[in-house]
Amino acid sequence: QSALTQPRSVSGAPGQSVTISCTGTTSDVGGYNYVSWYQQHPGKVPKLMTYEVTKRPSGVPDRFSGSKSGITASLTISGLLAEDEADYYCCSYAGTYTWVFGGGTKLTVL
Amino acid sequence: EVQLLESGGGLVQPGGSLRLSCAASGFTFSGYAMSWVRQAPGKGLEWVSATVGSGGKTYYADSVKGRFTISRDNSKNTLYLQMNSLRAEDTAVYYCANLNYYALEYWGQGTLVTVSS
Numbered sequence: 001q002s003a004l005t006q007p008r009s010v011s012g013a014p015g016q017s018v019t020i021s022c023t024g025t026t027s028d029v030g031g032y033n034y035v036s037w038y039q040q041h042p043g044k045v046p047k048l049m050t051y052e053v054t055k056r057p058s059g060v061p062d063r064f065s066g067s068k069s070g071i072t073a074s075l076t077i078s079g080l081l082a083e084d085e086a087d088y089y090c091c092s093y094a095g096t097y098t099w100v101f102g103g104g105t106k107l108t109v110l
Numbered sequence: 111e112v113q114l115l116e117s118g119g120g121l122v123q124p125g126g127s128l129r130l131s132c133a134a135s136g137f138t139f140s141g142y143a144m145s146w147v148r149q150a151p152g153k154g155l156e157w158v159s160a161t162v163g164s165g166g167k168t169y170y171a172d173s174v175k176g177r178f179t180i181s182r183d184n185s186k187n188t189l190y191l192q193m194n195s196l197r198a199e200d201t202a203v204y205y206c207a208n209l210n211y212y213a214l215e216y217w218g219q220g221t222l223v224t225v226s227s
Contacts, residue, residue: 048214051210091214101155101157
């Protein structure tokens with residue numbers, strides 16, 4: 001149950017796109033199409049942004065998109081807005097009803 | 111509207127015990143697996159435990175296995191986490207969340223557990 005690997009921080013200017021990577025193993029990210037991403041603003045509760053790699057819950061803007069290749073999943077945020085500045089966490093199902101999170105990425109909107 | 115409300119957090123000495131509760135409303139509680147996730151101060155999210163809709167099967171992170179017990183009372187729409195042999199490293203905000211499509215769909219506001227002498 002080792003944590004997934006995410007960059008500590010990423011940044012982008014308003015209107016630009018950023019991509020956050022999430023690297024695991026064949027036992028989690030690479031083994032299942034059950035990667036989800038969460039947004040957490042300071043002092044707030046995490047919010048589900050994508051699930052099953054590419055799907056978005058109702059109400060999440062289509063500026064947020066997920067993808068996966070092999071053992072690496074990614075979250076791309078296009079048309080950056082100031083309100084997108086937050087911490088982002090990936091999470092993968094790891095089999096036998098267990099899950100593993102990434103260490104989190106701080107997104108700064110310049 | 112889905113609501114999850116955790117309670118039971120507080121200050122406890124190392125080696126002590128605490129039971130967290132998560133009261134659910136706004137959805138068919140028994141129809142969903144439920145999970146606990148924690149976040150140490152200034153740190154990232156850590157999956158802790160999960161249980162299926164019936165409560166008949168339970169699963170744990172290695173870091174809490176043998177010390178924590180997840181359970182649920184579907185007649186009361188409530189999820190529990192019994193935490194024993196608490197350590198300083200268990201200090202965190204504990205969130206409950208429902209599992210849907212293998213993702214943590216809705217989250218409670220969290221309850222803070224502080225383990226310190």
